[in-house]
Amino acid sequence: MRLTTVFSVTTLLLGSASAWNLTDTYQGSTFFDGFNFSNITDPTKGTVQYVDRATAQSSGLISVKNNVITMKADDTNVTPNGRPSIRIASKKTYNSGLFILDLTHMPTGCGTWPAYWLVGPKWPNGGEIDIIEGVNNQTNNHITLHTSANCQMDPTSSNGTGKWLTNNCAVNATGQSPNAGCSVQSSSATSYGRGFNSAQGGVYATQWKDTTGIQVWFFPRRSIPSDITSGHPNPASWGKPTADFPFSKCSSNHFSNLAITFDLDFCGVWAGAVYKSQFHCPGTCSDYVINQPKAFSEAYWNINSLKVYQ
Known part of the structure; x- marks a missing residue:
């Protein structure tokens, strides 16, 4: 989604050792030019049809209005082959x-399973960083790393405020559910889903450094640091992150050539598996997704901007 974009933007050099320089801005009318649309068969067995850009445009599944980027699923039609999505x-x-x-x-x-994540080629060898992810009517965000073998986290040396759910990042880790990864649950009920939307959202900031590790912060709309809004982000001033994944028992080599990814899946191996047992949703997941289009009026992303600093 970038033609001549606002992409290779200005470089800001702040008089601080912690300064980050703005390199890429995904925003406004050029947002989609910086992305490839993946109209693939869902690898997680979801009740979904991912569509190409032309189809998404003509079907009204993507739009930009007043610089707000919207990505949504079809919420109009009964869709026997899975719900069209992005x-x-x-x-x-x-x-x-x-x-x-x-x-x-x-x-x-x-039935929903949205995610905002970074993922490398030849998965899981390039690694994966799930920054926003959840299913159904979940209220607290899950932040997760997925890697090849020999990448673990030590919760006792982590500085995050979230709750550790699992600490072995390898997708085939012994003693964990397949592909559980190393995962942290946010303590904030406004970090995901309806609570997030009711509070008018906020900012997710992800710092990834080869030397130290990966940290993710969530700032509700009313608590976004002024250095972020001014374009001079300084993570050292933000306090403890929600999730802290230090590279002490995991090499940074597990993460390389990651693409920024957004998707909106339905059912599949996570949302479908816990649809009834944990969330008490109606009927069966696939039947609900296929036959109840009006149930998905809240199944959309509204994005103001995504900025990348180096």
């Missing part, structure tokens, strides 16, 4: 950076 990945890939996403709304509701 999966996009950035044309540019990254090996470090500070990623700041400002959004006002994320998809939510029974």
